[in-house]
Amino acid sequence: MRRTRVKFCGLTRPEDVDAAVAAGADALGFVLWPGSKRAVDEARLAALAERVPAFVTRVGLFVDQDPALVERCAAHLDLLQFHGDEAPAECARFERAWIKALRMRDGLDLPAAVDAYAGARALLLDAYRPGVPGGTGATFDWSRIPASLAKPVILAGGLSAANAADAIAAVAPFALDVSGGIEAAPGVKDAERMAAFMAAVREGDARRP
């Protein structure tokens, strides 16, 4: 059986990091963009990242930010997630693996984006809402994702325990990325919702042919 990887994003509290690890998340995301309700500063990032055990990936999320900040944060991270309009060269300038988030606005040419972001370890596909870089809680039309793309796909946008299995059936992504769907309030994760999300992913995986 193929196992869909899971990233829980927007962690701000030590107890949520511990609960996410206990739930079985493969990756934990920390939002360094100050415009987010889930933003953490460098000191909090360092404290949270220190709690993460080996074999769980620490991901830093940035939105068109100062390279000097990214560089400093990278010391606490395994993977960089660029969620703004960063050009490929801007993503690749750090000595860290990186992924690029693409918001599924009308007319987005995914195969062309795969070529443009050739150095990315995966592409994260999220809903498009004008003026909001991400974390909207909105889904998008999953049928817009081609059946085969020359990059691993991380599906994001409005996921929760209620639709995770359907998302796996529809897209067969490499991974799912969820933030709002596992929260009790913005930036406050909920252990039961995290566990329910993981159970839904396992159910989706079990249903796969």
Ligand SMILES: O=C(O)c1ccccc1N[C@@H]1O[C@H](COP(=O)(O)O)[C@@H](O)[C@H]1O
């Ligand atoms: O979470 C945020 O506040 C955020 C801010 C700016 C860019 C991205 C952000 N989060 C990412 O958005 C997607 C979808 O989130 P949701 O599940 O719909 O709430 C996810 O990749 C988050 O990592």
